Amino acid sequence: MSESMLQARLRAARLKEEIRHFCAHVMPADLLAKSRRHQVLDKADYLRWMRLLQTQGWAIAHWPREHNGQDWSSLERFAFEDELARQGCPWVIPFGVKYVGAVIYTYGSEAQKRRFLPKIANTEEFWAQGYSEPEAGSDLVALRTYAERDGDHYVVNGQKVWTTYAQWADWMFCLVRTDREARPQKGISFLLIDMKSPGIKVRPIATMDGYHHVNEVWLKDVRVPVGNLVGHEGEGWTYAKFLLKNERTAGALVGMAWHALHRLQRLAKEQGLLDQSLLRCRIAEYELRFLALEETAYQAVEAMMDGSENGGEASLIKIRGTELYQDIAAATVDALGPAGVAWDAAALHAGGLPPLRPDDAGGLLKDHLYNRAATIFGGASEIQRNIVAKVVLGL
Amino acid sequence: MSMDPEMVAMLRDNAQRYAADNYSFQQRRSVLHNPAGHGIQAWRDYAELGWLALRMPEDCGGLSADAAAVGAVMEVVGSHLLMEPILASAIVCTGLVLKSATPSQQANLLPRMADGSLKLAFACTDDPAPRAACELRGGTLTGSKIGVLHGDSADQFIIDTCNVDAGGVPALCLIEAAQVSRESYRLVDGRGAANLRFESAVAEHLGPERGVSAAAVISEVCDEASVALCAEALGVVRRLVASTCEYLKVRKQFGKPIGANQALQHRAVDMFLLQQEIAALTQAAQGALERPAAGRARIVSGARAYVITAARHIANEAVQMHGGLGITDELDISHYFRRLMVNAALFGGRDQHFLRFSEETLSSL
Numbered sequence: 001m002s003e004s005m006l007q008a009r010l011r012a013a014r015l016k017e018e019i020r021h022f023c024a025h026v027m028p029a030d031l032l033a034k035s036r037r038h039q040v041l042d043k044a045d046y047l048r049w050m051r052l053l054q055t056q057g058w059a060i061a062h063w064p065r066e067h068n069g070q071d072w073s074s075l076e077r078f079a080f081e082d083e084l085a086r087q088g089c090p091w092v093i094p095f096g097v098k099y100v101g102a103v104i105y106t107y108g109s110e111a112q113k114r115r116f117l118p119k120i121a122n123t124e125e126f127w128a129q130g131y132s133e134p135e136a137g138s139d140l141v142a143l144r145t146y147a148e149r150d151g152d153h154y155v156v157n158g159q160k161v162w163t164t165y166a167q168w169a170d171w172m173f174c175l176v177r178t179d180r181e182a183r184p185q186k187g188i189s190f191l192l193i194d195m196k197s198p199g200i201k202v203r204p205i206a207t208m209d210g211y212h213h214v215n216e217v218w219l220k221d222v223r224v225p226v227g228n229l230v231g232h233e234g235e236g237w238t239y240a241k242f243l244l245k246n247e248r249t250a251g252a253l254v255g256m257a258w259h260a261l262h263r264l265q266r267l268a269k270e271q272g273l274l275d276q277s278l279l280r281c282r283i284a285e286y287e288l289r290f291l292a293l294e295e296t297a298y299q300a301v302e303a304m305m306d307g308s309e310n311g312g313e314a315s316l317i318k319i320r321g322t323e324l325y326q327d328i329a330a331a332t333v334d335a336l337g338p339a340g341v342a343w344d345a346a347a348l349h350a351g352g353l354p355p356l357r358p359d360d361a362g363g364l365l366k367d368h369l370y371n372r373a374a375t376i377f378g379g380a381s382e383i384q385r386n387i388v389a390k391v392v393l394g395l
Numbered sequence: 396m397s398m399d400p401e402m403v404a405m406l407r408d409n410a411q412r413y414a415a416d417n418y419s420f421q422q423r424r425s426v427l428h429n430p431a432g433h434g435i436q437a438w439r440d441y442a443e444l445g446w447l448a449l450r451m452p453e454d455c456g457g458l459s460a461d462a463a464a465v466g467a468v469m470e471v472v473g474s475h476l477l478m479e480p481i482l483a484s485a486i487v488c489t490g491l492v493l494k495s496a497t498p499s500q501q502a503n504l505l506p507r508m509a510d511g512s513l514k515l516a517f518a519c520t521d522d523p524a525p526r527a528a529c530e531l532r533g534g535t536l537t538g539s540k541i542g543v544l545h546g547d548s549a550d551q552f553i554i555d556t557c558n559v560d561a562g563g564v565p566a567l568c569l570i571e572a573a574q575v576s577r578e579s580y581r582l583v584d585g586r587g588a589a590n591l592r593f594e595s596a597v598a599e600h601l602g603p604e605r606g607v608s609a610a611a612v613i614s615e616v617c618d619e620a621s622v623a624l625c626a627e628a629l630g631v632v633r634r635l636v637a638s639t640c641e642y643l644k645v646r647k648q649f650g651k652p653i654g655a656n657q658a659l660q661h662r663a664v665d666m667f668l669l670q671q672e673i674a675a676l677t678q679a680a681q682g683a684l685e686r687p688a689a690g691r692a693r694i695v696s697g698a699r700a701y702v703i704t705a706a707r708h709i710a711n712e713a714v715q716m717h718g719g720l721g722i723t724d725e726l727d728i729s730h731y732f733r734r735l736m737v738n739a740a741l742f743g744g745r746d747q748h749f750l751r752f753s754e755e756t757l758s759s760l
Contacts, residue, residue: 001400265757265760268760269760274757274760280753280757281753283757284749284752284753284756284757287697287752287753287756287757288697288700288701288749288752289701291676291679291694291697291698291701292672292675292676292701295672295675295676295678295679296671296672296675296676299674299675299678300671300675312667312671316668316671319668320668320672382661385660385661385664385665386657386660386661388664388667388668389660389661389663389664392664392667393640393660393663393664393667394640394644395640395643395644395654395655395660395663
């Protein structure tokens with residue numbers, strides 16, 4: 001193993017230590033409790049959380065030093081997301097600090113870097129991702145939202161869908177078509193759109209977990225200054241792929257599976273179900289799959305760092321991580337018995353209690369329902385398999 | 396102590412080159428039909444290449460190979476389905492000798508094991524039939540063992556037994572093939588094996604004065620064998636995945652390559668994902684062998700259990716996607732399939748390892 005990899009491993013291990021200490025001593029108890037019960041976090045909770053991460057020096061530590069980051073390796077960022085999720089911390093909302101931030105410092109103009117990066121760093125401005133459309137989901141390249149040049153503006157018309165937290169967003173980074181004639185990948189551009197612009201309408205989509213996280217975003221004659229185009233017109237697909245790669249190598253999947261598996265174990269013990277050899281065996285199966293996931297994921301991240309990757313690593317982590325997480329969540333709901341299907345929306349807010357014990361039953365149920373989509377968003381498992389078939393196996 | 400990664404890479408390259416030049420699937424056919432059950436020349440070559448002294452310390456002319464280095468050779472053992480007793484003699488029995496034999500016993504055995512003139516096999520499976528248990532009493536051994544891998548060609552055996560003179564504690568002893576009544580046969584993958592019976596046979600107790608626990612030594616060496624088998628499985632499945640992907644591209648049905656079907660693409664991807672997991676778990680298990688016993692059992696048995704299941708799935712899918720050809724003797728696919736079957740029965744099967752993993756993992760609950 002190279003010296004730099006050894007150093008990265010040591011730093012990642014130290015970081016995990018620091019995070020455990022942070023959760024035990026620094027993290028506000030109310031926020032942690034809410035998160036560990038899988039209750040609904042509102043915008044204020046998330047702003048508090050993201051700013052707390054920035055205070056810790058962690059929110060943008062994976063950025064380059066010239067943009068006030070700490071040049072974290074992919075391994076450190078992966079370990080960071082993994083450990084926070086193991087501790088049951090809130091989701092580290094990636095749209096600003098992980099996605100658009102990286103696109104702006106990599107491809108953006110100096111003016112864009114000055115204007116946007118500081119406010120992304122401390123989550124002064126909240127970002128949403130305008131990617132999917134009704135007829136362009138995993139098949140993103142089919143998107144049809146159109147931006148027409150009009151002087152020093154683009155005029156944008158179209159519809160985005162599944163836009164997470166658009167209801168809170170100040171800005172949305174958006175893939176739009178700027179050339180209908182070019183080959184589908186070549187006609188796409190990457191625009192930064194102010195959500196206060198006239199002509200934007202956000203409509204919530206009710207999902208089965210009862211929590212408002214996704215939206216439709218309608219754009220009608222929305223005027224976007226040309227200065228908000230990132231990089232070059234028609235190169236948006238390149239930036240989008242760069243970003244998607246970040247989206248898929250999420251250490252949080254590993255940590256969430258670990259956290260869920262340990263909750264299931266405690267639950268089985270509390271409910272006196274551990275003596276049932278079948279449940280015990282099921283838990284051991286999940287433990288074994290977790291071991292495989294953890295080892296494979298960390299080796300994949302290291303392969304991506306030392307350039308020995310095969311191109312399928314991110315897909316592998318996403319496929320296996322989401323499959324395992326969903327199976328554990330479903331087993332948890334099973335183990336809850338009647339409490340696993342009792343629904344009271346009030347229980348999902350601080351102070352609320354579900355109709356049946358344990359206190360986090362409602363949250364576990366909500367989480368199970370929400371994460372049913374984990375094998376769908378961010379490139380469905382089928383698309384991930386298409387990618388591996390094409391890129392790695394040459395099929 | 397871990398080995399220089401460059402050394403490991405060199406070992407791997409040399410092994411791959413040797414096998415590509417000398418152990419192609421066609422060349423292996425003649426070995427399969429050799430009454431000795433393995434290649435005589437190949438065995439000499441392995442001695443030349445240093446593989447038979449892999450595990451031995453440098454002052455015995457060995458390479459002091461760590462688990463990763465052993466794995467580099469075992470991957471090639473798997474990818475080319477080498478038939479010789481590398482695992483049985485050069486890894487398992489060498490390990491037992493190093494960990495339990497006295498210096499003079501080692502001086503007697505190791506040089507001959509390294510130059511290939513002495514082949515050992517480890518007899519560790521008791522006959523389930525209600526025969527007398529295997530016992531060491533007054534320097535002689537009585538009892539029987541079954542399913543001894545490469546027992547057909549071994550010159551001497553290491554027997555896992557119990558020492559009646561010391562109150563029945565586990566013991567390891569060495570016995571000459573001439574002292575044993577042996578019933579030889581082939582395993583389904585073509586390698587040889589034997590059932591052994593001994594009746595007051597003269598046996599040499601391995602290292603009683605060293606005071607090491609035979610049970611601990613056996614557990615350690617069986618773990619090393621399990622990890623070596625993970626690496627062998629990796630060599631096997633890499634071939635199976637590559638051959639299957641190749642076949643999907645060239646075999647045409649209904650006017651197009653069968654690999655153009657998404658259903659088959661996705662199944663091929665699942666084979667590849669399992670291959671990557673096997674690689675990751677093998678590496679993790681190799682690392683665990685360098686650690687103290689406490690953390691070792693869980694990772695080794697977890698890896699072994701996962702690898703056995705994953706490799707079996709890959710082999711099944713490889714056969715299925717090759718259609719009828721997949722079950723023919725002519726194609727290598729069925730030989731890999733049979734090799735994995737045999738390996739899954741060695742040093743604890745899937746359920747035994749899964750149970751051990753489960754106990755180690757859930758013991759605190």
